[in-house]
Amino acid sequence: VNVKQNLQPTSQGPGVVLSAIIRGEASTKSAIEAATGLSRPTVAERVRVLSEAGLVKETNRRMSSGGRPATVLEFDPRSSVSLCVDIGEERTRVALADLRAEIIVETVLEIEVAEGPRAVLSAIASAGRALLAGDEVAGSPLGGVGVGLPAPVDFGTGRTIGWSVMAGWDGYGVKEHLAREFGVPVYVDNDVNLLLLAEQRLDWPDEQHLLFVKIGTGIGSGLVVDGRINRGSLGAAGDIGHAHVSGYGDPLCRCGNRGCLEALAGGWALARDLRERDPGYAEVSSARDVVATIRRGDPDAVALIRGAGRILGEAVAFATSLLNPAVIVVGGELAKAGDQLMAGVRELVYQRSLPLATKNLIISPSRLGEEAGVLGAAFLVADELLDPDRIDRLLGTSPVSGRRKETAPVAG
Amino acid sequence: VNVKQNLQPTSQGPGVVLSAIIRGEASTKSAIEAATGLSRPTVAERVRVLSEAGLVKETNRRMSSGGRPATVLEFDPRSSVSLCVDIGEERTRVALADLRAEIIVETVLEIEVAEGPRAVLSAIASAGRALLAGDEVAGSPLGGVGVGLPAPVDFGTGRTIGWSVMAGWDGYGVKEHLAREFGVPVYVDNDVNLLLLAEQRLDWPDEQHLLFVKIGTGIGSGLVVDGRINRGSLGAAGDIGHAHVSGYGDPLCRCGNRGCLEALAGGWALARDLRERDPGYAEVSSARDVVATIRRGDPDAVALIRGAGRILGEAVAFATSLLNPAVIVVGGELAKAGDQLMAGVRELVYQRSLPLATKNLIISPSRLGEEAGVLGAAFLVADELLDPDRIDRLLGTSPVSGRRKETAPVAG
Numbered sequence: 001v002n003v004k005q006n007l008q009p010t011s012q013g014p015g016v017v018l019s020a021i022i023r024g025e026a027s028t029k030s031a032i033e034a035a036t037g038l039s040r041p042t043v044a045e046r047v048r049v050l051s052e053a054g055l056v057k058e059t060n061r062r063m064s065s066g067g068r069p070a071t072v073l074e075f076d077p078r079s080s081v082s083l084c085v086d087i088g089e090e091r092t093r094v095a096l097a098d099l100r101a102e103i104i105v106e107t108v109l110e111i112e113v114a115e116g117p118r119a120v121l122s123a124i125a126s127a128g129r130a131l132l133a134g135d136e137v138a139g140s141p142l143g144g145v146g147v148g149l150p151a152p153v154d155f156g157t158g159r160t161i162g163w164s165v166m167a168g169w170d171g172y173g174v175k176e177h178l179a180r181e182f183g184v185p186v187y188v189d190n191d192v193n194l195l196l197l198a199e200q201r202l203d204w205p206d207e208q209h210l211l212f213v214k215i216g217t218g219i220g221s222g223l224v225v226d227g228r229i230n231r232g233s234l235g236a237a238g239d240i241g242h243a244h245v246s247g248y249g250d251p252l253c254r255c256g257n258r259g260c261l262e263a264l265a266g267g268w269a270l271a272r273d274l275r276e277r278d279p280g281y282a283e284v285s286s287a288r289d290v291v292a293t294i295r296r297g298d299p300d301a302v303a304l305i306r307g308a309g310r311i312l313g314e315a316v317a318f319a320t321s322l323l324n325p326a327v328i329v330v331g332g333e334l335a336k337a338g339d340q341l342m343a344g345v346r347e348l349v350y351q352r353s354l355p356l357a358t359k360n361l362i363i364s365p366s367r368l369g370e371e372a373g374v375l376g377a378a379f380l381v382a383d384e385l386l387d388p389d390r391i392d393r394l395l396g397t398s399p400v401s402g403r404r405k406e407t408a409p410v411a412g
Numbered sequence: 413v414n415v416k417q418n419l420q421p422t423s424q425g426p427g428v429v430l431s432a433i434i435r436g437e438a439s440t441k442s443a444i445e446a447a448t449g450l451s452r453p454t455v456a457e458r459v460r461v462l463s464e465a466g467l468v469k470e471t472n473r474r475m476s477s478g479g480r481p482a483t484v485l486e487f488d489p490r491s492s493v494s495l496c497v498d499i500g501e502e503r504t505r506v507a508l509a510d511l512r513a514e515i516i517v518e519t520v521l522e523i524e525v526a527e528g529p530r531a532v533l534s535a536i537a538s539a540g541r542a543l544l545a546g547d548e549v550a551g552s553p554l555g556g557v558g559v560g561l562p563a564p565v566d567f568g569t570g571r572t573i574g575w576s577v578m579a580g581w582d583g584y585g586v587k588e589h590l591a592r593e594f595g596v597p598v599y600v601d602n603d604v605n606l607l608l609l610a611e612q613r614l615d616w617p618d619e620q621h622l623l624f625v626k627i628g629t630g631i632g633s634g635l636v637v638d639g640r641i642n643r644g645s646l647g648a649a650g651d652i653g654h655a656h657v658s659g660y661g662d663p664l665c666r667c668g669n670r671g672c673l674e675a676l677a678g679g680w681a682l683a684r685d686l687r688e689r690d691p692g693y694a695e696v697s698s699a700r701d702v703v704a705t706i707r708r709g710d711p712d713a714v715a716l717i718r719g720a721g722r723i724l725g726e727a728v729a730f731a732t733s734l735l736n737p738a739v740i741v742v743g744g745e746l747a748k749a750g751d752q753l754m755a756g757v758r759e760l761v762y763q764r765s766l767p768l769a770t771k772n773l774i775i776s777p778s779r780l781g782e783e784a785g786v787l788g789a790a791f792l793v794a795d796e797l798l799d800p801d802r803i804d805r806l807l808g809t810s811p812v813s814g815r816r817k818e819t820a821p822v823a824g
Contacts, residue, residue, distance in 0.1 A: 152768060161768055162766055162767065162768025162769075162771075163766050163767070163768065207645075208645065209644055209645040209649075221734070223734070223735075225637045225638070225642050226637070226638075226640065226642065228638065230637050230638065230735070231736075232621055232735055232736025232737065233619075233620065233621040233736050233737060233738035233772070234736055234768060234769075234771065234772070235736070236733075236736040236766070236768050236769050237621075237734065237735055237736040238734065238736075239733055239734075239736070239766065239768075239769065240730075240733050240734055242733065242765075242766045243729065243730045243733035243734065243764070243765075244726070244729060244730070244764040245658070246657070246658045246659030246660075246726060247658030247659040248658075255766065257764075257766075314656070314658060315730070317655065317656060318652075318655045318656070318727070318730055319734055321648075321651055321652050321654065321655035322633070322635070322649065322650065322651075322652055322655065322731055322734065322735075323635075323642070323644055323649055323734075324643075324644025324645050324646055324647070324648040324649040324650075324651070325644065325645060326645035352655070352656040352669075353654075353655075354574055354575050354648070354651065354654045354667065354669075355574065355575070356564060356573055356574025356575065356646060356648050356651075357574070357646075357648050357651065359574075359646065360645070360646070
């Protein structure tokens with residue numbers, strides 16, 4: 001019998017103390033004692049270590065609960081800044097954020113992934129250094145780098161895997177490249193997972209089961225299962241753009257297969273359909289162009305996007321049966337084209353699902369803007385840097401009145 | 413910033429001590445001290461409490477690691493037995509199992525769910541009492557009841573939800589009924605989740621991402637994501653039998669919708685297709701009958717099952733893109749019909765998926781037999797009864813040299 005896996009002894013180190021402060025569960029030493037079960041001298045030692053590391057600061061405020069007023073402790077989200085990078089097919093956004101994922105400053109680079117990893121990552125490194133030298137950062141050190149890539153990513157190694165628009169990047173060490181440039185931990189994930197992370201934290205923090213679908217040039221998705229992002233066994237979970245949809249002809253996809261979801265409903269496919277329909281659309285090539293056409297109210301384009309919504313809805317309906325999500329969020333360039341896409345998605349999901357699966361289901365367009373990718377990167381970096389186990393490894397867990405073995409600090 | 417949710421102080425109670433013994437991590441008091449970080453007097457107290465509860469016993473074996481030989485402690489899987497129930501559309505299996513999910517004794521009741529909850533649960537209670545009175549149990553008390561239902565189940569309340577073949581059971585308190593009968597905790601889950609649990613524990617214990625598909629009279633599935641069963645937001649995850657599959661006509665389904673997966677490829681649909689094909693098949697009505705026809709090598713039936721494999725493969729291919737599982741297991745009555753079904757599934761999955769998603773993918777027929785459902789129920793009950801938090805609630809976590817507050821024992 002495999003009993004549930006909660007045997008690991010919980011840290012008594014500074015990590016849990018920091019978490020209690022960040023989560024607002026305790027802001028004085030005695031409240032930390034109560035929240036964590038740690039002894040008074042242990043808490044004092046943990047707070048001292050966290051203060052030295054700049055993560056916690058004593059404020060001038062004092063809180064009284066009967067006895068001597070206690071100093072109020074605060075998490076300092078500016079103890080380090082994160083470099084947040086959202087690499088897109090056609091442009092890349094670079095931002096600095098604090099440890100609460102507030103964007104401090106940002107810039108957009110007009111560089112295409114097709115220029116290859118060295119060119120793109122060099123441009124990112126230059127932009128990042130320029131931002132770090134700015135006044136806005138006010139001397140906060142760089143703590144970590146978070147990067148989203150428009151490709152399936154092996155989260156452990158940070159390398160792209162499998163077919164994607166990042167053909168020239170296969171197996172390139174994005175993580176190593178940026179770690180060399182900046183000398184801090186680098187975390188690399190699929191871009192849709194970062195959008196999902198931002199959506200979850202900012203708009204749906206209490207939902208445990210979330211499906212995020214991005215429909216732009218291509219189509220991708222991301223899954224929150226039991227409150228955590230599900231990356232699948234190799235990091236390819238959510239890669240539905242190349243799932244087959246039957247019944248709509250089998251047009252050739254850019255992946256080389258036929259009948260893929262994005263070959264039917266992705267931005268590039270809709271641009272193709274418009275061009276084929278009328279020479280007047282000869283200039284329509286990107287998802288952005290398609291959106292502009294729809295916004296002009298062009299009937300051809302409106303019918304096309306409604307149809308795309310239905311086809312996307314077929315896939316989303318299946319995912320709804322399989323995953324029973326509480327919330328489905330639709331984002332990406334084409335989701336900005338107005339209500340027609342969402343109407344098509346909703347039509348098919350409600351038509352094709354058992355009443356139970358759609359009983360309390362919310363289907364919502366994304367409310368986040370262009371910054372969603374770098375916001376997601378900021379959450380990713382903050383989660384990793386503030387992870388209690390990592391804090392313990394960095395700052396030590398030497399027992400004060402405890403019984404645990406000392407762990408040697410590990411460099412970040 | 414929501415930092416990761418591992419702030420809850422880990423138990424220092426008997427639960428972690430029991431887990432260390434069950435998992436084979438420690439079998440002497442000093443090894444338990446090392447594995448858990450608990451002090452010598454705390455470990456002694458925890459072992460005393462666990463022994464009194466019958467969960468742990470001192471063996472005659474002794475283990476020496478230099479000093480005085482230490483008594484070897486063992487988990488007693490017969491400290492209680494579990495009543496394991498697999499309710500099927502046409503029959504119900506009832507078994508007693510120990511806490512390692514070894515079946516001790518079992519029986520099959522020829523009773524249909526259509527007879528309604530009172531009749532079925534009364535029959536189960538009688539059968540359970542008869543098994544408990546048998547010599548095989550040798551006086552082990554009943555610890556808990558696990559039940560699988562052929563319907564989506566709200567795992568918290570144990571009630572069926574949404575459309576299923578259990579029409580007359582809607583909202584019936586299965587949990588309460590059996591708790592009244594037996595006076596022990598009752599756990600109720602969807603039957604496919606229990607099959608999945610048995611598959612995972614017995615055949616794929618190291619896999620974190622597993623998709624289990626059951627194809628019998630109807631079609632259902634179950635998901636392991638990051639090592640845990642994913643039930644979705646309402647308990648309906650995996651209910652793909654009523655997901656729509658385009659491109660095969662839209663035959664009427666027994667749920668009232670059209671074009672559902674099971675209306676195309678489920679056992680009842682194949683029986684329907686055979687009957688429509690030739691009056692000689694007039695007697696074919698169940699999945700079992702269909703399998704018999706295929707086993708006779710009847711070309712009509714073989715072509716039909718191969719086609720059903722392809723249709724099922726469409727759904728499985730989509731699920732593969734969405735979930736990126738490491739292993740797909742196909743079980744249920746029709747999976748026993750030989751290689752044709754699996755060939756159809758494999759054909760579509762490999763044709764329709766990106767190479768990455770199928771790179772290391774294993775697609776395997778289930779190797780478990782008729783007992784899989786009750787085995788799953790046995791694992792479910794053992795997991796719940798031996799959960800460290802529950803053990804702590806039952807047996808107390810009074811500190812010996814610790815600092816934690818005493819928790820009043822809670823009746824099971």
